[in-house]
Amino acid sequence: MINEPRAGRPRASSRETLAEAACELFLEQGYGSTSVADITQRAGVSRSSFFNYFASKSDVLWSGLDARIEQALTAISNLGSDAGGAELRAILVRVMTDFAPDPLALALRNATVMGLEEELVRDTGLRQARLAAGIAEAACRADIGAIRADILGAAYAAALMSSLRVWAERGAGSGSLEALLNEAMSDVHELPWRI
Template sequence: MNDGPAKPAMREALVAAAFELFLERGFEQTTIDDIVSLAGVGRRSFFRYFPAKEDVVFPDHERSLAEMTEFLESGTGEEDPVKHACDAARLVLRMYAEQPSFSVQRYRLTRKVPGLRAYELSVVWRYEHTLAAYLRGRFADRPDGPLRADVTAAAVVAAHNHALRTWLRSGGESDWVVEVDAAMAFVTGTWNDRPGGESGGSGEPAESGADDVVVLVASRRAPLWRMVQGIESALGDARRL
């Protein structure tokens, strides 16, 4: 076995062997020695790819997190921040969808093994943290920026996870694009305003006429004419989009 192009194959062989054993004997009952023995590689090869047994279950999250970060940073600062965060979350679901049977097997395994569930929660937290950091930057001008960023990031992650779970529970049979579209439309429909209250658009057309809403938040004590002024100003923004 050479060290060059064989590397990805060895990594995949380790993942395949690990899953075969996890499903057969259980996660706790499987040792790293069992995995390397079935994969036909040395123990050191395992640690070249994975820091620990948990990591072999989630082999693609580091890459996916790096991809998400790169995507978020690729924004020009003109894009709608909530939509950009939703698009970043789509990348993660696509990663799962690229390997349906692996993702479905892992889902079943993760639900059974508390240690893996804890590991998964820590991965989800890192995605949420990455999205929140981006949104904090974009909402820097708002008085409620940090709060808004945290809540929106959590909403994006929850919507993503909802779509992912629906798809996984279908055994990977349902259309993941339909699931993620519905989930993200809920989030963008909730917060579809512009960062910092600035007017003017990114030049992107509104995605869906049906979900295109105007949101007015005003003190109940404000006179009606001031509220109408607020709506007119919001509609003005809309027309400029």
């Protein structure tokens, strides 16, 4: 018996279809005025399909970066006690490598139109704090004092999140995100990993 293809959208495209529908609606009517039901109706999929891909409306914006941050935190937690700033910076650059324009970049560029300013500040802060804590823990394992480790964690996390914001605001196709991050991290170099 030959298997017939299943009806409906291919699984790989439903996520992108939902994200595209969400971004269109956020631009048209604002983030706060857009419901999950609006998004699923625009995308032509069921509510359960939405929750197969996203935990919340906010997750539409952040899921791509969150996956990259999770990979970075795993790599950072695996740094040995002899690790230095170069190893950390390489991990952070991988977060931004091949980062294509996505719903988050669109939201950062159009935050005012989408009514997302407060949401983005809060959600950026959560991710920045999480990344800073992971970096600070790695610094402590490398025998860096707690205060200096916290400062380094905050500085590197801010460099990453700020680079992403500036890149998106300039227009994601206008330059290299990795170059922006490397420039930002060179500013952090004034706080050397080791004294």
